[in-house]
Amino acid sequence: MNDTLQQLDATLAQRKSADPAESYVASLHHKGLNKILEKVGEEATEVILAAKDADHSGERQELIAEVADLWFHCMVMLSHLDCSSEDVLTRLRQRFDLSGLEEKANRQRSTTNK
Numbered sequence: 445m446n447d448t449l450q451q452l453d454a455t456l457a458q459r460k461s462a463d464p465a466e467s468y469v470a471s472l473h474h475k476g477l478n479k480i481l482e483k484v485g486e487e488a489t490e491v492i493l494a495a496k497d498a499d500h501s502g503e504r505q506e507l508i509a510e511v512a513d514l515w516f517h518c519m520v521m522l523s524h525l526d527c528s529s530e531d532v533l534t535r536l537r538q539r540f541d542l543s544g545l546e547e548k549a550n551r552q553r554s555t556t557n558k
């Protein structure tokens with residue numbers, strides 16, 4: 445697994461029992477799932493706006509920073525629900541040999557057969 449994600453996952457797990465007054469992550473866990481989901485939604489919107497700006501201006505740093513915020517808040521959400529980045533990476537690895545179009549065709553075939 446990617447070292448950066450693994451290191452951050454370990455920090456996030458530790459913050460589940462930390463003092464909300466001393467840790468941003470602990471404060472999100474303390475506020476609960478709805479607050480975490482609100483942050484994920486906000487960051488997703490910011491990624492979209494930054495991508496549009498990057499497309500017009502050619503400047504990529506803001507986009508990279510916003511994607512980092514989105515990934516981070518998704519990781520907090522996963523941690524809150526007792527999942528980890530490793531679970532997501534495993535799922536992505538399982539898809540390595542399957543094209544997106546093939547996967548979609550299989551899904552549509554199984555829906556029509558119901």
Ligand SMILES: N=c1c2ncn([C@@H]3O[C@H](COP(=O)(O)OP(=O)(O)OP(=O)(O)O)[C@@H](O)[C@H]3O)c2ncn1[C@@H]1O[C@H](COP(=O)(O)O)[C@@H](O)[C@H]1O
Pocket residue numbers: 452455459466467468469470512513516
């Ligand atoms: N990677 C991050 C990270 N990325 C973004 N953020 C925080 O996410 C918040 C982004 O939200 P906004 O930009 O909307 O800022 P805001 O207005 O302050 O947010 P709200 O008041 O709406 O909650 C900011 O407070 C950022 O500092 C992060 N906070 C923490 N981490 C990692 O998590 C670790 C643990 O952090 P603490 O729990 O704070 O110790 C840190 O060591 C870092 O590795």
